Amino acid sequence: MSDMRKSSKKKALKAREDIPDVGYNFKIQCKYPPNGVPRRKWERMCMSWNTKDWEKKSKAGRENRKNDLCRHTGGSKGFDEHRRNLEKIKGKKVGFAEVLLHTHATKECKKRLNDGEISANDYDKLEFVTDRSKRLLHEKT
Numbered sequence: 001m002s003d004m005r006k007s008s009k010k011k012a013l014k015a016r017e018d019i020p021d022v023g024y025n026f027k028i029q030c031k032y033p034p035n036g037v038p039r040r041k042w043e044r045m046c047m048s049w050n051t052k053d054w055e056k057k058s059k060a061g062r063e064n065r066k067n068d069l070c071r072h073t074g075g076s077k078g079f080d081e082h083r084r085n086l087e088k089i090k091g092k093k094v095g096f097a098e099v100l101l102h103t104h105a106t107k108e109c110k111k112r113l114n115d116g117e118i119s120a121n122d123y124d125k126l127e128f129v130t131d132r133s134k135r136l137l138h139e140k141t
Contacts, residue, residue: 005049007034008042026050073110073129074103097141101126104133 005024011032012019019025026046033042048054074082082103086094101113101120109127112118118125128134 004034004037005029008032073105073107079103097137100133100137100140104128
């Protein structure tokens with residue numbers, strides 16, 4: 001949904017509408033549905049988002065996601081999708097540990113792995129986005 005709201009905001013800004021830098025203006029954005037969304041349906045969604053109740057729920061969800069102990073660097077893709085992509089790139093089957101490294105190691109650690117400075121077996125040199133991720137790798141391998 002956030003991608004659709006961003007797309008709508010982009011269209012409204014392109015039309016020179018007055019939209020805040022941070023957040024949305026659903027009264028205006030309801031006139032700019034994202035591609036593939038019927039205008040009437042988009043207007044109804046905007047009406048539901050333009051309420052105090054929705055803003056309260058949205059804020060609570062945002063705060064809850066900040067405290068998530070399972071942070072990863074994989075974006076919105078699921079674990080299996082990352083596995084399939086890695087298998088295409090590498091031309092072979094990849095295991096749980098390799099996908100976990102790909103989705104939970106820090107950017108710097110991934111670079112060092114790709115450059116061959118360290119290997120997946122260098123447990124003490126691996127850096128993860130959370131301690132929980134590192135423990136999980138140790139438990140599963």
